Amino acid sequence: MDDIKSIKNSKVKELRKLYKKKYRKEKGQFILEGLRLIRGAYQAGADINNIFLSSQFYQSNKTESFLINNEDKLIFVTEQLIERVADTKNPQSVIAVVNQIKFTQDEVVAKDYILILDQIQDPGNMGTIIRTAVAAGFQSIVISKGSVDIFNLKVLRASMGAVFCLPMIKDVKIDELTKLLKAKEQTIYAADLETDSYYNDLKYKKPLSLIIGNEAHGIRKKILDRADQRTKIQLRGNIESLNAGVAAGILMFKILEDSF
Amino acid sequence: MDDIKSIKNSKVKELRKLYKKKYRKEKGQFILEGLRLIRGAYQAGADINNIFLSSQFYQSNKTESFLINNEDKLIFVTEQLIERVADTKNPQSVIAVVNQIKFTQDEVVAKDYILILDQIQDPGNMGTIIRTAVAAGFQSIVISKGSVDIFNLKVLRASMGAVFCLPMIKDVKIDELTKLLKAKEQTIYAADLETDSYYNDLKYKKPLSLIIGNEAHGIRKKILDRADQRTKIQLRGNIESLNAGVAAGILMFKILEDSF
Numbered sequence: 001m002d003d004i005k006s007i008k009n010s011k012v013k014e015l016r017k018l019y020k021k022k023y024r025k026e027k028g029q030f031i032l033e034g035l036r037l038i039r040g041a042y043q044a045g046a047d048i049n050n051i052f053l054s055s056q057f058y059q060s061n062k063t064e065s066f067l068i069n070n071e072d073k074l075i076f077v078t079e080q081l082i083e084r085v086a087d088t089k090n091p092q093s094v095i096a097v098v099n100q101i102k103f104t105q106d107e108v109v110a111k112d113y114i115l116i117l118d119q120i121q122d123p124g125n126m127g128t129i130i131r132t133a134v135a136a137g138f139q140s141i142v143i144s145k146g147s148v149d150i151f152n153l154k155v156l157r158a159s160m161g162a163v164f165c166l167p168m169i170k171d172v173k174i175d176e177l178t179k180l181l182k183a184k185e186q187t188i189y190a191a192d193l194e195t196d197s198y199y200n201d202l203k204y205k206k207p208l209s210l211i212i213g214n215e216a217h218g219i220r221k222k223i224l225d226r227a228d229q230r231t232k233i234q235l236r237g238n239i240e241s242l243n244a245g246v247a248a249g250i251l252m253f254k255i256l257e258d259s260f
Numbered sequence: 261m262d263d264i265k266s267i268k269n270s271k272v273k274e275l276r277k278l279y280k281k282k283y284r285k286e287k288g289q290f291i292l293e294g295l296r297l298i299r300g301a302y303q304a305g306a307d308i309n310n311i312f313l314s315s316q317f318y319q320s321n322k323t324e325s326f327l328i329n330n331e332d333k334l335i336f337v338t339e340q341l342i343e344r345v346a347d348t349k350n351p352q353s354v355i356a357v358v359n360q361i362k363f364t365q366d367e368v369v370a371k372d373y374i375l376i377l378d379q380i381q382d383p384g385n386m387g388t389i390i391r392t393a394v395a396a397g398f399q400s401i402v403i404s405k406g407s408v409d410i411f412n413l414k415v416l417r418a419s420m421g422a423v424f425c426l427p428m429i430k431d432v433k434i435d436e437l438t439k440l441l442k443a444k445e446q447t448i449y450a451a452d453l454e455t456d457s458y459y460n461d462l463k464y465k466k467p468l469s470l471i472i473g474n475e476a477h478g479i480r481k482k483i484l485d486r487a488d489q490r491t492k493i494q495l496r497g498n499i500e501s502l503n504a505g506v507a508a509g510i511l512m513f514k515i516l517e518d519s520f
Contacts, residue, residue, distance in 0.1 A: 044498075124384075128503045128506060131499060131502070131503065132502060132503070132506050134496070134497035134498075134499050135493075135495040135496060135497060135499035135502055136496065137496040137497065158503075160499075160500075162497075162499060165497050165498060165499075166497070200517055233395075233513065235395040236394070236395060236396065236397040236516075237394035237395060237397065237422075237425050237426070238304075238394075238425060239391060239394050239395035239420075239422060239425075240420075242391070242392060242395055242509065243388045243391065243392070243418075243505060243509075245503060245505065245506055246388060246392050246505055246506055246509035247509075249502065249503075249506035249507075249509055249510055250509055250510055250513050253493065253510050256496075257460055
């Protein structure tokens with residue numbers, strides 16, 4: 001059979017829809033572009049639905065285990081078509097459609113170290129924070145309504161595969177979730193520039209949650225009100241704030257090291 | 261006099277040259293776009309050479325002190341011309357040419373907390389690391405040959421004005437500089453994934469320098485060999501590395517808090 005070359009092919013049309021958040025949510029799927037990202041996701045246990053690739057890519061990467069173990073899921077298309085569909089400048093002739101894994105609220109809340117993200121907007125920040133959370137030792141992540149989609153390709157790239165490493169739930173109403181956390185005797189910490197409590201003066205004890213807020217506006221008040229302890233990083237040199245990813249990293253590593 | 265509208269105007273030609281690294285170095289100048297960036301730089305003491313702006317911008321921002329105190333340095337151009345010249349999508353009708361401040365090696369080396377950056381390539385990382393260094397309390401920055409230009413507009417934006425807050429020298433041969441640092445009895449720490457010394461097991465004492473290396477390749481061996489102590493951050497959850505800005509932030513805050 002010839003490689004698909006038409007952008008109007010029904011399978012290609014389905015693929016293209018997944019570049020929109022709305023369809024990713026509707027179908028429970030998302031997209032990965034490029035050898036490195038797909039390989040990492042596969043190794044981390046991602047559930048691959050199908051793979052669009054060129055014959056040339058297949059010839060050069062036959063020994064790649066995500067290809068060997070998904071032989072029935074390969075859809076051959078031309079190089080030109082991949083380039084036309086892909087978001088990345090250099091998509092390396094391969095795009096995978098991956099099924100989102102659904103975690104329950106109970107799975108996420110049963111952990112000792114939970115990261116809660118309230119309306120993070122920048123895809124790079126979101127991906128970096130997820131990657132840093134896994135590296136620090138956080139065990140699950142809760143993402144509020146109104147955040148950037150974690151299945152956005154830019155988030156997936158910045159997270160370097162970390163999104164596949166731990167249970168995550170999204171579109172969560174965090175003020176409601178806090179009741180569940182309190183029932184689990186979680187201490188809820190909140191990063192907040194308005195407090196006088198410096199993060200390195202506190203003693204942390206697990207089980208705990210840490211809330212990080214929006215890059216410009218911080219954590220919404222109704223959520224901040226549910227926190228047990230607000231905390232901030234002392235800034236010198238007339239700097240008003242840190243990059244959200246850097247601030248989250250400093251807090252997460254300190255908390256884990258203190259309480260592990 | 262009418263606002264300049266020709267891209268061939270000699271002053272506009274000079275301005276456009278400064279979008280290239282080579283000319284920035286040659287002229288000892290660089291560019292800032294937009295009200296917020298220019299205001300921040302002015303407040304931090306930046307030496308403004310001249311300001312290209314539209315009449316409309318002037319009318320709406322007459323009370324801005326960087327305009328009041330630089331009346332003789334204003335060059336009026338059309339909105340269209342600014343948009344054509346500017347790198348930013350929404351340059352807000354103002355571009356400032358700023359004179360680079362030259363610091364001597366002695367000024368930089370005489371500090372208790374020195375950050376040394378070896379071949380950082382990504383402008384966003386460079387800007388974030390500079391901003392974080394100032395916030396942590398580092399007092400000077402050394403930038404190696406082969407790094408991204410700190411007067412690149414993307415670096416300036418990510419640094420949020422922090423480049424104007426402390427002495428910096430660039431295009432430095434770091435292996436040679438280390439002799440000077442040793443003469444000042446500096447302890448030189450190096451972030452290095454290959455060591456077994458975790459950063460939170462060490463005791464830090466000033467005066468000290470911290471070296472951070474390239475995002476992909478780390479610190480070059482000839483420089484690493486000059487360090488007194490290598491150190492790394494313990495990573496959990498199968499993550500191989502952190503974002504360079506996050507890693508630098510975690511190390512810098514820990515070091516300052518331990519030794520201040």
